[in-house]
Amino acid sequence: MSEQNQVTTGMPENDAAFDPSVWIENLASILAGFLADPRLRFEHGIQPNVVDGELCLLLATWLETSDRAAYDYVMDYARANRVRVQLDRRTGDRSIQKPA
Secondary structure: OOOOEEEEEEEEOOOOOOOHHHHHHHHHHHOOEEOOOOOEEOOOOEEEEEEOOEEEEEEOOOHHHHOHHHHHHHHHHHHHOOEEEEEEOOOHHHOOOOOO
16 A cells, blocks of 8 residues: 555535535544543544645545554545545655654
């Protein structure tokens, strides 16, 4: 599988208006957790981000093998709501890094 990550954008496939701020933050928060401190920690491979000025949800493709349930949850949501999904071609520090 490619190391490129997928991006779910705030725009549906038909380019109709859609409010990404609500669903992106909610979806990322559902899959997040708390550690010893009271700060919310996003899943390593699922992160809200701004790409080219647009609020997006980054989804690491390596989650398909390491956390299939989380990967399927995001992809099922994107399919059900016909949200546009595209590859994130950014590399280096700008991309989601797989934890060691």
